[in-house]
Every structure is written in C-alpha cells, then in structure tokens.
Amino acid sequence: xxxxxxxxLAIAALPLAAAEFATRNDWPSYGGTHSALRYSALDQxxxxxxxxxxxxxxxxxxxxxTGLQSTPIVIDGVMYLSSASNWVFALDAxxxxxxxxxxxxxxxxxxxxxxxxxxxxxxxxxxxxMGTADNHMLALDQKTGVEVWRxxxxxxxxxxCNITGAPLVVKDMVIAGVxxxxxxxxxxxxxxxxxxxxxxxxxxxxxxxxxxxxxTWSGDSWRFGGGGTWMTGSYDPDLDxxxxxxxxxxxxxxASHRRGNNLYTCSVIALDPATGKLKWxxxxxxxxxWDFDASFELILADxxxxxxxxxxxxxxxxxxxxxxxxxxxGRFLKAWRFxxxxxxxxxxxxxxxxxxxxxxxxxxxxxxxxxxIGAKNWNQSSYSLHTGLLYIPVQEICNDLTAQDQxxxxxxxxxxxTWIMKPAHGSKIEGYIAAYDPATGVRKWTAPATTWILASxxxxxxxxxxxxxxxxxxxALDARTGKRLWSFQTGGxxxxxxxxxxxxxxxxxxxxxxxxxxxxxxxxxxxxxxxGPRGGSALLVFALPEEGK
Amino acid sequence: MMRFLWLLxxxxxxxxxxxxxxxxxxxxxxxxxxxxxxxxxxxAGRAPALAGRRFDPATxxxxxxxxxxxxxxxxxxxxxKPEEIGAVAAYIVSLNATGQPEASKPAAxxxxxxxxxxxxALFFDAARTGACGSCHEVAGRGIPxxxxxxxxxxxxxxxxxxxxxxxxxxxxxxxxxAFPAIVVEKAxxxxxxxxxxxxxxxxxxxxxxxxTLTPNTSWRxxxxxxxxxxxxxxxxxxxxxxxxx
Numbered sequence: 001x002x003x004x005x006x007x008x009l010a011i012a013a014l015p016l017a018a019a020e021f022a023t024r025n026d027w028p029s030y031g032g033t034h035s036a037l038r039y040s041a042l043d044q045x046x047x048x049x050x051x052x053x054x055x056x057x058x059x060x061x062x063x064x065x066t067g068l069q070s071t072p073i074v075i076d077g078v079m080y081l082s083s084a085s086n087w088v089f090a091l092d093a094x095x096x097x098x099x100x101x102x103x104x105x106x107x108x109x110x111x112x113x114x115x116x117x118x119x120x121x122x123x124x125x126x127x128x129x130m131g132t133a134d135n136h137m138l139a140l141d142q143k144t145g146v147e148v149w150r151x152x153x154x155x156x157x158x159x160x161c162n163i164t165g166a167p168l169v170v171k172d173m174v175i176a177g178v179x180x181x182x183x184x185x186x187x188x189x190x191x192x193x194x195x196x197x198x199x200x201x202x203x204x205x206x207x208x209x210x211x212x213x214x215x216t217w218s219g220d221s222w223r224f225g226g227g228g229t230w231m232t233g234s235y236d237p238d239l240d241x242x243x244x245x246x247x248x249x250x251x252x253x254x255a256s257h258r259r260g261n262n263l264y265t266c267s268v269i270a271l272d273p274a275t276g277k278l279k280w281x282x283x284x285x286x287x288x289x290w291d292f293d294a295s296f297e298l299i300l301a302d303x304x305x306x307x308x309x310x311x312x313x314x315x316x317x318x319x320x321x322x323x324x325x326x327x328x329x330g331r332f333l334k335a336w337r338f339x340x341x342x343x344x345x346x347x348x349x350x351x352x353x354x355x356x357x358x359x360x361x362x363x364x365x366x367x368x369x370x371x372x373i374g375a376k377n378w379n380q381s382s383y384s385l386h387t388g389l390l391y392i393p394v395q396e397i398c399n400d401l402t403a404q405d406q407x408x409x410x411x412x413x414x415x416x417x418t419w420i421m422k423p424a425h426g427s428k429i430e431g432y433i434a435a436y437d438p439a440t441g442v443r444k445w446t447a448p449a450t451t452w453i454l455a456s457x458x459x460x461x462x463x464x465x466x467x468x469x470x471x472x473x474x475x476a477l478d479a480r481t482g483k484r485l486w487s488f489q490t491g492g493x494x495x496x497x498x499x500x501x502x503x504x505x506x507x508x509x510x511x512x513x514x515x516x517x518x519x520x521x522x523x524x525x526x527x528x529x530x531x532g533p534r535g536g537s538a539l540l541v542f543a544l545p546e547e548g549k
Numbered sequence: 550m551m552r553f554l555w556l557l558x559x560x561x562x563x564x565x566x567x568x569x570x571x572x573x574x575x576x577x578x579x580x581x582x583x584x585x586x587x588x589x590x591x592x593a594g595r596a597p598a599l600a601g602r603r604f605d606p607a608t609x610x611x612x613x614x615x616x617x618x619x620x621x622x623x624x625x626x627x628x629x630k631p632e633e634i635g636a637v638a639a640y641i642v643s644l645n646a647t648g649q650p651e652a653s654k655p656a657a658x659x660x661x662x663x664x665x666x667x668x669x670a671l672f673f674d675a676a677r678t679g680a681c682g683s684c685h686e687v688a689g690r691g692i693p694x695x696x697x698x699x700x701x702x703x704x705x706x707x708x709x710x711x712x713x714x715x716x717x718x719x720x721x722x723x724x725x726x727a728f729p730a731i732v733v734e735k736a737x738x739x740x741x742x743x744x745x746x747x748x749x750x751x752x753x754x755x756x757x758x759x760x761t762l763t764p765n766t767s768w769r770x771x772x773x774x775x776x777x778x779x780x781x782x783x784x785x786x787x788x789x790x791x792x793x794x
Contacts, residue, residue: 111598115588149744150752152692155682158673186675190749196725198747202678223676365628372583404616404623410675413586413596413621418628421579521582521589525575 020237021301022385022461027074027499030120030166031380034235035300038382039459040500044507045544046462050476050486056508056543057096063087064537067516071120071166071456071497072539077504082118083537084516086132090145094503096541100145110134113160113411114179115518119378120166120232120497122174125194129174131163137176137192149197153178153190160411161185165231170242170273173200181228181247181293182415184408187265189229189244191276201276205229205246205264213263221258224408226250227265231378234298234313235273239328242273243300243313247293251416252372253360254289254403261286266294268313268325280330282352284315284323289359290344290401291372291419292318297380299390303439305333314438316381316392318374321348322438336441338434339375341396341424344368360401360417371399372419373519377454380497383438384459387479390438391465393453395431397526398424421522429526433457433467435482445482451527454519456497458509466509468494470523470533474511474540490540493533495520510541573640576633580625581613591644596621600644609638661791668788671781679748679776681785687792694743694750695731701789709782712770717745719766723759729768745772 022041023032032038045053061068063083073080079093086104091097112133122129127139127148135156139148153176156162161180168175173191180187187205192198205227207213217225226249233244249258249265264278266285271278284294299314305324313327320339325332332352346356358368373395381392403417423429431452435444455468463479474494475487493515500509514536515523524532581587581599591599613634616624625634661669673682673690682691685698696716720730720742730742733752740760744751745768774782 147754149754151749152683152694152752153749154675155673155690155692158682158690159675196744196747197751197753198744199678199749208676363627400628402628406621406623407618409620415586415621415623418580418623418625419583420628421583518582518589521578525578528575 023501025502026076027072027501028123029073030071030122030168030232031234031297032499034168034170034237036232036234036297036380037299037301037385038297038380038456038497039384041385041461042500042502042507043460043462044502045460045464045500045509047464047478047485049544050462050464052544053476053486053488053509053542054545055488056541058541059089059091059096059539061087061089061537061539064514064535065516066115066117067493067495067520067535068512068514068537068539069117069119069496069517070512072499072510072512073121073123074499074501075123079510080121080123080128081539082121082130084117086118086130088121088128088130088140088145090128093501093508102140102145102147104132104138107134112162113156113183114162114164117164117517119164122167122169124169124174125172127174127194129167129169129194131165131167131176133162133164135159135162135178137163137167137174137190137197139174139194139197151192151197151199158411159183159185160413161228168233168235169194170235173273175233175242175273177229177231177233177244179228179230181226181230181250181295182252182291182413184224184250184410184412184414185228186223186225187227187229187246189271189276191273203269203271203276203278205269207263216260216263218259219257224250224410224414225258225262225265226252226414228293228295231295231297234300236300236327239311240273241279241327242271243298243327244269244271245293245295245298245315245317247295248291249288251406251408251414252289252291253401253419254362254405254416255287256362256405258287262288266292268294268298268315268323268330270327270330282323282325282330282332284317284335285319285354289403290318290368292344293374296376296378299381299383300327301383301438303388305439314383314390316376316390318370318372318376319344320370320375322390322392322436322441324438334441338392338436338441338443339370339394339396341369341398341427342375344370360403362403362405365400365402367398367422367425368401369396369398369424371397371421373397373421377519379454379495380456382457382459382465384479386461386463387435387459388437389435389444389479391433391435391457391459391479393431393455393457393467394434395429395452396424396427397421397429433465433477433482435479447477447482447484451523451530454517455494458498458500460500466498466511468498468511468513470494470515471531472513472534474498474513488540488542490538491534492536492538506543506546508541508543510539513538513540569636569639570643572633573636573638573643576629576637577640580629581637586621591641599641603645604641606635606638606642609641610634613637665788665791668784668786668791671777672785672788677776679773681773683748684750684773687789692750698789698792701786702793704786704790706779706783706786709774709786710771712774714768714770715764717766717768718742719763720744721761721763722755729766730762732762
C-alpha cells in the first residue's frame with residue numbers, strides 16, 4: 001500500500017471533481033454514474049483488507065435460463081435488479097429482503113429474436129425503466145413495482161430486433177437503444193417521456209435519402225443497414241450531450257451492396273438530449289465488414305493527451321483498439337491497441353485513418369483477428385480515478401470469415417457470410433484483464449484468466465479491481481499490480497456486472513452469478529478440459545465483518 | 550461433383566458413435582450458434598429454432614452445405630469439411646427429441662402477389678414511425694393496439710379517410726391534460742388505456758380514481774393516415790383487400 005498522502009496527491013493531480021464521475025453510496029446508473037467509469041470512490045474495502053470480505057446476503061432470482069447478465073442499481077439503500085425474463089426485484093440493500101417484484105407477462109409462444117436476456121434497469125423520476133426481450137419499453141412505480149406504462153417499440157416479429165441493454169435516464173426522459181444490427185433492420189435510439197411514456201424523439205442511426213450522411217449508402221441499402229444501439233450510452237450534464245455507441249453495418253461481412261462509409265454505423269454519436277438532433281459523430285470503422293460494433297460503454301473522463309488535459313470519451317471495443325475522442329467536438333485524439341491478436345488493420349494513423357484493411361471476400365476464407373466476438377465484448381471496462389488506469393477484459397480470438405451474397409429480408413438474419421471462431425495461427429484462445437494508461441496506451445499489468453473474462457470490471461478508490469470468471473470465482477485484484485488478493489466461489493459462471501455501494505456507513509460489493517448468453521455454449525469448445533461454467537441466476541453481496549461481531 | 554459425393558456419405562456418418570454428436574456440437578457452437586443465429590442447443594435465436602424439428606440428417610447436411618437462397622442461411626460447404634457438416638447434422642438430429650415444435654407461421658412475404666407487396670410494405674413501413682402497423686395487426690404482423698382490420702374487401706379510399714373511431718375515448722388523468730385513449734381494461738383495481746397522443750401508442754395503467762373516461766374526443770384517424778399520400782393509401786387498401794380474402 002502506498003501512503004495515504006500519495007493517494008490524495010494523485011486525486012489532486014486529476015483535474016475533475018470526482019463526484020460526477022465516481023459513484024459514492026449509490027450506484028445510480030448502469031455504468032455507475034452517467035460518465036460510465038464503473039469506478040467507486042468508496043474505500044472501506046481496500047487492497048489491505050479485501051481478504052476479509054465475507055458474504056452478507058444472497059438472492060436467487062429463480063430465473064436461471066440464460067444466466068444473470070444484469071447490473072444492479074442501488075439508490076438510498078434499495079437495490080433494483082432485473083433478470084433474464086424481464087423480472088424486476090426491489091431489494092433491501094442491507095438485508096436482501098424483497099420489497100416488491102414484477103414479472104413481465106410474456107405473450108404465449110414468444111421466442112425473442114436475440115434471446116431472452118436483460119442487462120439492467122434504469123431508475124429515475126420515481127420510475128424503474130426496463131426494455132424487454134420482445135421489444136417493449138416499460139416503466140414501473142419505484143415504490144410499488146406496479147406497471148405505469150408500456151410501449152411496444154416496434155413489432156419484434158417484423159423488425160427482428162428487441163431490447164436487451166439497460167436504458168438511460170436523462171432529465172425527465174428515458175432513452176432506449178435497440179438490437180437488430182445483424183438483422184435486416186435500421187437502428188435507432190428512442191427517447192420517452194419518463195412520466196407518460198410518450199415518444200419525445202427518435203434518432204435513426206442510418207440517415208434516410210435526402211438527409212445528411214445518406215450519400216454514404218448506395219441504393220436501398222440504408223433500409224436494412226444495421227446500426228444497432230444495443231448497449232447503454234453516457235451523458236455529460238455540463239455539455240448537455242448524450243453519447244451513444246452505434247453498432248456494426250449490415251449485412252455484417254459483405255459490403256458490396258452498401259458502397260460508401262455507411263454512416264453512422266460503427267460510430268460514436270453525440271446528440272442534443274432535448275431534440276435528439278446530432279451534434280457530432282465520429283466513425284471509428286468506415287464501411288465495417290467485420291461485425292465490429294462500436295456499441296459498448298463510452299467512458300467520459302478528463303485525461304492528459306500530449307501534455308494537455310482533454311475532455312474525452314473513451315471506448316474499448318471489438319476492434320482491439322481503445323478509441324479516444326474529444327467529447328466536446330468529436331475530434332479524433334488517439335487510438336491505441338489493447339489486444340495482441342489484431343490483423344484486420346495493420347495500424348491506425350495519427351488522424352484516425354485505418355491502414356492495411358484485411359477485408360472479407362466472397363468465396364474466399366480469411367483468418368481475421370479479432371473475431372466477431374471481439375477483443376472485448378459488451379462486458380465493461382473500468383476507469384479508476386485513483387490509479388488513472390483503464391482496466392479492460394480482453395480476449396484473444398480470431399475467426400475464419402467468408403463473405404457471401406445475401407438478399408435482405410426485413411427482420412431476418414443478414415450476416416452476409418459465415419464466421420468460424422478459432423485461435424490465431426500458432427496461438428491459443430485466451431483471456432485476461434489488462435491495466436492501461438489511457439493517455440499513452442502503455443500496458444501496466446496483465447492478470448491472466450484460467451479461460452476468459454466475460455463479466456464486467458469494477459474498480460474502487462480502495463485500489464481493488466473486481467471481476468468474475470466463467471468457473472464461478474468472483475475475485476479481487478490489486479489495482480496497481482494486478483496481483484490476485486481474494487476470491488470466492490459463487491457456484492455460477494460470471495457474465496454480469498459487479499457493483500459497490502454503501503448503506504449506513506458500511507460498504508457492500510455485489511456480483512451477479514450465473515452463466516448464460518449466446519456465447520455461453522462456445523466456452524466448452526474453447527476449453528474442453530476445463531470445468532464447464534455453471535448456469536444459475538443469483539446475486540451475492542459481500543462486506544467486511546462488522547467490528548465486535 | 551465432389552460435393553455430391555460426400556453428401557451421399559452423410560447417412561453412413563450419422564450412425565457413428567456419440568462422439569460424432571459431441572464433435573457436431575462443437576462445430577455448431579463455433580458456427581451455427583454464433584451471432585444469435587440458431588441459438589444454444591438449437592432453441593432460440595434470430596434464425597429458426599432447430600431443436601424438436603424431426604430433421605433427417607441428409608436434409609440438415611444439404612442445407613448446411615448449400616444454404617437457402619434469399620434467406621439468412623448462408624452456405625458452409627466451402628468452410629466446413631464434409632465430416633464437420635456430417636457431425637453438425639448428427640448433432641441437430643440429436644436435438645429432435647428436445648425443444649418445442651415451431652408455432653405456425655404466417656404466410657411468407659414472397660407468397661404475396663407483387664402488386665400487393667407495395668401496399669404491405671407501406672402498411673408496415675419501418676421508415677415512418679407511426680405507420681399503420683404500429684396500431685393494427687394483419688396476418689400475424691403489426692401491433693394490435695386498435696381493432697383488427699376485417700371486411701375490407703370492398704373498401705374505398707373515401708372510407709379510409711372518413712373512418713369513424715367511436716372506440717377512441719378521452720382520458721382525463723388527475724393533474725394532466727386529457728388525451729385520446731383506447732380502453733383495454735376497466736377493473737375495480739385498475740384502468741388500462743392506450744394513449745394515442747404519441748406516434749408510438751402507450752399502454753398506461755391508472756388507479757380507477759386517478760382517471761376519468763368520456764366518449765367525447767377530438768381525435769380523428771387522419772392523425773395517423775396523414776402519414777400517407779392518397780396514392781400510397783390506395784396501395785395500402787389494395788393490400789388490405791387482398792388480406793381480407
């Protein structure tokens with residue numbers, strides 16, 4: 001442990017009031033705060049005492065089919081948790097006692113397109129908001145769990161799309177994204193009035209003919225060009241800008257029918273939350289051909305770039321790169337590589353241009369890295385204000401890609417080819433958590449997993465980094481060295497997002513447990529000799545033993 | 550030619566030991582189940598469920614190798630070795646005893662006459678928020694907010710323009726302006742109405758004491774149909790007349 005004074009100096013050196021970026025007692029939003037750092041200022045549990053963490057309570061959702069991928073929300077000592085079948089629970093965050101529960105009434109025979117799964121709720125304006133796997137947005141009364149409003153956002157049978165991500169509350173609105181990026185579908189972001197459910201605005205991620213940017217799509221390809229918004233965005237109240245990541249272009253692997261850069265797929269977009277109008281965009285991958293989503297968490301931070309502190313938005317995504325963008329102007333600042341196996345480009349220039357693209361071709365199979373699963377998927381990174389390090393869950397997987405001609409049929413699968421997951425030549429599939437200086441891209445340490453890490457990462461001011469592995473271990477690493485400090489076998493594989501919060505001065509660390517999701521079954525293929533991940537759907541909550549007990 | 554040769558071998562491969570099913574499961578999980586297509590154990594996904602479909606191995610092998618034109622199903626004949634295709638087929642067949650048979654599906658779009666296609670596309674036009682399909686269900690598609698569209702065999706454009714909407718009430722919530730509403734439920738414990746004031750109808754739930762319903766409303770169906778030109782509405786009518794038969 002470094003002396004306390006050093007830590008305070010480190011905080012002083014960071015130019016921001018941490019309150020807007022770090023969480024404290026509550027975990028109010030999907031990514032922690034609206035800056036999505038997944039970083040908490042709580043330090044009661046720290047690198048010197050984390051070994052003493054012990055279970056405080058445990059909760060079984062009773063809804064295990066696709067595991068528990070959720071991020072709990074905690075506000076004023078109440079936890080709000082959603083499970084795969086769109087059940088919502090309000091729990092006493094100290095005792096685990098159920099205050100209310102809501103079960104979404106599934107239509108008979110419903111078979112959601114992107115699977116029955118859910119990654120979290122949003123809470124605000126006295127409501128708990130959730131998207132459903134059959135494409136409804138709904139609002140529950142925060143005190144009683146009684147449904148207040150519900151909107152069928154688009155007929156799931158038509159669009160081949162749904163909602164699995166957590167919504168985001170901005171002022172008196174709730175903003176929801178949509179899946180469908182691998183279907184013949186045109187993505188959008190929708191804002192609803194928090195009180196009435198009425199639509200305030202919708203931003204299509206693909207411009208229609210005549211709109212700015214439509215010249216980046218040939219023919220009718222804009223209609224079914226993908227551009228899903230399936231994960232959760234961020235919000236900067238000072239700039240009053242809403243940030244969202246836009247996913248891959250469709251068809252995924254074959255771009256011959258969509259000549260042009262295909263805006264705003266594979267882009268970070270910044271919108272005026274009052275109107276839904278585009279303020280700026282930055283396209284990371286023009287004319288994507290690899291199923292490289294830019295959908296993942298957008299971390300808002302102020303970091304030194306070339307000696308000057310900049311307001312940035314950072315994104316680590318499937319491409320194997322971290323993209324650092326000026327969040328005021330949308331200007332490209334930097335892209336640095338965080339994965340080892342990257343060959344889809346040979347590099348990225350100082351102005352953000354891609355060099356040496358290795359593109360899928362029709363009738364020809366190419367081994368391309370990273371794979372469509374990505375060097376990182378939706379499970380989130382964490383950025384610590386205390387260490388100034390970005391902690392990324394990384395996996396090294398490549399895939400054989402073969403493009404094919406395919407006709408778009410609305411709402412149906414529109415992949416434009418095939419992919420087969422495999423390791424790089426002469427290498428093996430592996431996963432780890434790595435710590436980076438986001439200003440330089442320098443790797444500080446690597447903590448290898450026994451297999452891979454498909455759970456999110458959580459960092460705290462106690463200099464502890466938490467995550468969980470597929471074999472059921474929830475663990476703590478030293479934020480400065482990566483050394484494993486503690487672990488606990490939870491019984492189920494980890495696919496969700498741990499959080500930390502405090503009630504009455506006591507800090508708690510909570511983690512979902514229970515393996516599932518679409519990439520779940522692939523695990524046994526990659527690691528046939530390891531114990532297979534266990535399903536389930538439980539939440540485990542830990543705390544330090546109370547003195548005198 | 551080589552392709553046909555190995556297809557003939559497939560039935561023989563199917564009778565191999567369980568390890569072929571295991572091998573097929575591996576191939577399935579790194580190909581067929583990826584990207585939400587056929588889902589874990591063939592049970593869910595964007596592509597049809599494969600479990601419980603009583604497939605025979607030759608059919609699975611043929612489709613896996615050759616794909617299905619004009620659908621999302623690509624061909625794996627060039628990427629997977631014949632024995633891998635055979636293994637996948639064995640694995641899919643091993644799922645015959647699991648899962649649920651698929652529910653009956655509405656007619657495929659390509660079964661619709663070309664002249665009617667345009668009207669159907671307009672009715673469900675995803676590019677206009679508030680298209681007909683966001684309030685009406687036809688042939689298993691669209692959101693059933695309002696009444697089912699029936700007996701439109703001889704409807705005319707004028708009928709569509711002058712649609713009377715006695716089912717639309719006025720809802721007066723406490724502390725909020727009145728809005729046009731379709732009543733879904735009036736029970737002692739709750740009142741549920743569709744709020745039509747937004748392009749996406751909102752199903753709202755009130756305590757009975759918190760909302761009053763009156764028959765008077767200024768809402769007109771033109772609020773929705775004005776999204777379309779007369780020419781487009783004629784095409785929509787063409788589709789509805791066809792669907793009524």
